[in-house]
Amino acid sequence: MPSDQDWKSIPGGVTAAAGYFAWATHCGISPTGSSRKPDLAVIHSDRAAVAAATFTTNQVKAAPVRVSTMHLRSASVRAIVLNSGNANACTGLPGIQAAQRMARSTAVALGLKEEQVLVCSTGRIGVPLPVEKIERAMPRMVRRSGRNGSARAARAIMTSDTRPKEAAVQFSVRGRPVTIGGIAKGAGMIDPNMATMLCALTTDANIGKRHLQRALSEAVEQSFNRITVDGDMSTNDTVILLANGPRDAPLLRPATAEFGRFQAALTHLCGQFARMIVLDGERVSKFVEVRVTGAATRIDARRAADAVANSMLVKCAWYGSDPNWGRILDAVGYSGARVREERVDIFYNGVSAARGGMATRTPLAKLRDAVSAAQFTVHINLHLGLAEHTIYTTDLTPAYVRFNMGE
Amino acid sequence: MPSDQDWKSIPGGVTAAAGYFAWATHCGISPTGSSRKPDLAVIHSDRAAVAAATFTTNQVKAAPVRVSTMHLRSASVRAIVLNSGNANACTGLPGIQAAQRMARSTAVALGLKEEQVLVCSTGRIGVPLPVEKIERAMPRMVRRSGRNGSARAARAIMTSDTRPKEAAVQFSVRGRPVTIGGIAKGAGMIDPNMATMLCALTTDANIGKRHLQRALSEAVEQSFNRITVDGDMSTNDTVILLANGPRDAPLLRPATAEFGRFQAALTHLCGQFARMIVLDGERVSKFVEVRVTGAATRIDARRAADAVANSMLVKCAWYGSDPNWGRILDAVGYSGARVREERVDIFYNGVSAARGGMATRTPLAKLRDAVSAAQFTVHINLHLGLAEHTIYTTDLTPAYVRFNMGE
Numbered sequence: 001m002p003s004d005q006d007w008k009s010i011p012g013g014v015t016a017a018a019g020y021f022a023w024a025t026h027c028g029i030s031p032t033g034s035s036r037k038p039d040l041a042v043i044h045s046d047r048a049a050v051a052a053a054t055f056t057t058n059q060v061k062a063a064p065v066r067v068s069t070m071h072l073r074s075a076s077v078r079a080i081v082l083n084s085g086n087a088n089a090c091t092g093l094p095g096i097q098a099a100q101r102m103a104r105s106t107a108v109a110l111g112l113k114e115e116q117v118l119v120c121s122t123g124r125i126g127v128p129l130p131v132e133k134i135e136r137a138m139p140r141m142v143r144r145s146g147r148n149g150s151a152r153a154a155r156a157i158m159t160s161d162t163r164p165k166e167a168a169v170q171f172s173v174r175g176r177p178v179t180i181g182g183i184a185k186g187a188g189m190i191d192p193n194m195a196t197m198l199c200a201l202t203t204d205a206n207i208g209k210r211h212l213q214r215a216l217s218e219a220v221e222q223s224f225n226r227i228t229v230d231g232d233m234s235t236n237d238t239v240i241l242l243a244n245g246p247r248d249a250p251l252l253r254p255a256t257a258e259f260g261r262f263q264a265a266l267t268h269l270c271g272q273f274a275r276m277i278v279l280d281g282e283r284v285s286k287f288v289e290v291r292v293t294g295a296a297t298r299i300d301a302r303r304a305a306d307a308v309a310n311s312m313l314v315k316c317a318w319y320g321s322d323p324n325w326g327r328i329l330d331a332v333g334y335s336g337a338r339v340r341e342e343r344v345d346i347f348y349n350g351v352s353a354a355r356g357g358m359a360t361r362t363p364l365a366k367l368r369d370a371v372s373a374a375q376f377t378v379h380i381n382l383h384l385g386l387a388e389h390t391i392y393t394t395d396l397t398p399a400y401v402r403f404n405m406g407e
Numbered sequence: 408m409p410s411d412q413d414w415k416s417i418p419g420g421v422t423a424a425a426g427y428f429a430w431a432t433h434c435g436i437s438p439t440g441s442s443r444k445p446d447l448a449v450i451h452s453d454r455a456a457v458a459a460a461t462f463t464t465n466q467v468k469a470a471p472v473r474v475s476t477m478h479l480r481s482a483s484v485r486a487i488v489l490n491s492g493n494a495n496a497c498t499g500l501p502g503i504q505a506a507q508r509m510a511r512s513t514a515v516a517l518g519l520k521e522e523q524v525l526v527c528s529t530g531r532i533g534v535p536l537p538v539e540k541i542e543r544a545m546p547r548m549v550r551r552s553g554r555n556g557s558a559r560a561a562r563a564i565m566t567s568d569t570r571p572k573e574a575a576v577q578f579s580v581r582g583r584p585v586t587i588g589g590i591a592k593g594a595g596m597i598d599p600n601m602a603t604m605l606c607a608l609t610t611d612a613n614i615g616k617r618h619l620q621r622a623l624s625e626a627v628e629q630s631f632n633r634i635t636v637d638g639d640m641s642t643n644d645t646v647i648l649l650a651n652g653p654r655d656a657p658l659l660r661p662a663t664a665e666f667g668r669f670q671a672a673l674t675h676l677c678g679q680f681a682r683m684i685v686l687d688g689e690r691v692s693k694f695v696e697v698r699v700t701g702a703a704t705r706i707d708a709r710r711a712a713d714a715v716a717n718s719m720l721v722k723c724a725w726y727g728s729d730p731n732w733g734r735i736l737d738a739v740g741y742s743g744a745r746v747r748e749e750r751v752d753i754f755y756n757g758v759s760a761a762r763g764g765m766a767t768r769t770p771l772a773k774l775r776d777a778v779s780a781a782q783f784t785v786h787i788n789l790h791l792g793l794a795e796h797t798i799y800t801t802d803l804t805p806a807y808v809r810f811n812m813g814e
Contacts (some may be wrong), residue, residue, distance in 0.1 A: 060740030060748045060764070090736055092765045125733030126766040235737055312719065312803070313811055320812025326532030329497055330642055333467030341467045342499065355498065357467070358499045359533045396719070398805030404720055405727025 007265035013150035013166030016181030022149030024156035027137035030085030038156035044079035049244035051077035052213035056237035059405040060182040062089035064119040067099040082120040098131040109142035152185040161186040196234030206245025223270035283399035300337035301389035307335030315396035323367035325353040343383040374404040414672035420557035420573030423588030424611040429556030431563035434544035447562035458484035459620035463644035469496035471526040474506040489527040494643040505538040515561035516549035561590040567672035570595040603641030615650025630677035690806035700795040707744035707797035714742030722803035730774035732760040739744030750790040
């Protein structure tokens with residue numbers, strides 16, 4: 001049992017919390033997908049639940065994002081249906097209809113209303129979704145759905161991911177265990193036309209819809225919104241959280257210790273998934289934390305961190321274990337953040353590379369050691385204020401280019 | 408003789424216009440530079456001249472940029488001194504002093520004042536400039552300076568460039584020939600810590616300093632400001648134009664046909680250099696024109712073109728000759744430009760890939776043919792307004808990554 005103070009990691013994923021069921025099947029969505037890897041998954045709650053979600057901010061939104069946004073307005077959401085092999089993006093009105101049919105067939109099989117089902121798709125952009133294959137596979141998949149289906153669902157949503165991603169945490173509220181679990185799939189726009197990051201989370205906490213959304217938005221801001229592999233934002237990015245806590249469980253209210261614990265556990269879990277996604281980035285070789293401190297404003301801190309984390313030249317240098325602080329300072333200089341060159345300090349894993357905008361006397365070998373590690377931190381102190389921001393990113397490798405060069 | 412209507416390309420470079428002299432020498436600036444390639448160049452006018460210049464907008468500016476900005480205020484500028492092998496950037500106050508000494512030694516050798524000399528450096532960032540080597544080489548270099556020194560100067564400023572870049576154009580004003588010529592070096596942040604784009608231009612036109620600046624700014628906006636290899640903006644980017652037209656030559660005044668001809672010729676010449684620089688990009692394989700039309704505003708057009716031209720995923724797809732319009736639409740969607748997905752048309756070399764945000768029936772083979780060419784155009788019509796913008800860029804290759812991975 002967790003203490004009242006802490007959360008702990010537990011085995012399992014999206015069915016770790018009470019009342020959730022999942023399954024996945026292969027229905028052959030991608031015509032080129034030769035394997036029998038599952039490509040369709042369902043997650044559902046056996047009792048009333050509320051939902052929160054965050055979606056891509058890209059103005060080009062996939063059909064499932066549009067349909068899920070509408071369905072999120074319902075008072076009760078009890079299921080998520082997800083597919084890989086086709087993003088159902090850039091597919092026009094027929095795409096919207098296909099996403100609605102996906103929700104409807106799930107609802108029919110589960111005895112729910114269409115608007116109680118959220119929809120996620122990932123895969124090729126601009127190709128019509130073969131929704132009849134999904135409809136055909138649905139009844140059997142739902143019949144087999146069980147408490148042990150999480151791992152299978154995690155595999156079903158994989159595209160270029162090399163590992164399925166599952167995790168769960170547990171904490172207690174007035175002596176009663178509360179669980180949050182989930183599955184996720186990888187960042188980076190992947191495979192020819194492949195899209196993006198999906199995360200489905202479930203919890204048995206008793207929490208109102210509005211507060212659930214607030215907690216999820218905060219957790220996403222601290223986790224998924226801080227990772228970048230290539231700076232490209234997909235049309236399909238989605239994070240969903242269902243909560244099905246029974247009425248007799250303690251209600252989580254904002255500004256209480258319990259709510260704080262829920263927030264901390266949820267943020268930790270999202271952070272775990274974000275880290276898994278970056279570490280499983282497309283053929284990258286290094287995990288880099290870019291930390292900007294001393295910025296004049298929070299926007300400045302974010303801009304500087306973004307520019308460094310997305311600079312091709314900086315990322316190439318990291319790949320080559322080249323402690324090239326000049327490229328970092330250059331990126332900070334064009335980021336749009338306020339900078340005074342003569343104040344900027346740069347550290348690799350705490351080792352000083354530049355001080356006051358100029359080289360330090362640190363031996364090159366020592367700096368090279370820091371950048372040679374598979375994981376390291378770049379800390380940039382602008383010495384202009386108190387704002388800071390951290391981003392997690394990767395290097396840029398020849399293998400990344402080859403992997404993303406398409407067909 | 409060119410007609411009064413047109414300009415024509417002529418042989419030569421930065422000494423093509425009357426009254427300009429140049430030379431270059433190897434003084435051993437970079438300790439690792441094993442070859443005897445020249446690394447120091449001088450360009451000067453034998454008569455009174457005025458100067459215009461545009462510099463990097465990066466907030467981190469190299470010492471030569473700071474010193475040249477000050478010297479540009481002088482009524483008369485007659486010389487440019489340039490070196491490769493060291494960018495004299497992120498070098499603090501000693502860097503400023505080194506750049507001033509570079510200008511001073513040039514001025515002494517030429518019998519000018521220090522503030523009549525502009526300074527350009529390119530090469531490693533954050534390493535003190537061995538200015539004494541430059542001072543030692545200066546008198547002899549200036550003595551040998553001649554009307555035939557342009558090609559040698561073009562070689563001296565090369566870093567990762569594979570070819571020296573020289574060009575000149577000529578047109579006539581009231582029957583009298585006017586020449587503009589120059590040398591340039593490559594874009595892309597190059598070699599470990601290497602910096603950037605330099606262009607030195609000279610003309611024998613008679614034109615006031617203020618109007619010269621206006622013409623140069625306009626030409627740069629239409630050329631160098633429209634190219635991108637990796638989106639990184641260097642600390643040293645500089646374009647300089649000297650004009651030494653004699654008092655008895657016709658004075659070029661704005662809003663006259665002559666001034667229009669000068670502007671057109673200058674813009675054409677800058678465009679030529681911009682194109683050379685992109686084509687000689689670091690280990691890239693394709694030259695791509697990204698044209699956005701139908702944007703609601705000019706800023707939107709530029710944002711959309713920038714996002715597409717700098718998307719790693721789009722560039723990887725180009726490298727693989729993959730006509731992946733989904734990634735292009737995705738980049739437009741996150742660019743910040745106003746977009747209505749259902750209106751967007753995308754063409755490769757005039758072949759329709761997407762219409763109204765959805766795939767067309769164009770056979771994949773036909774699209775792949777267009778993207779397989781070494782040069783092609785991507786045209787994105789947003790159908791929201793009349794604004795447009797064009798950018799010239801490249802693909803992203805494994806060789807680029809390997810080349811930029813450092814030591």
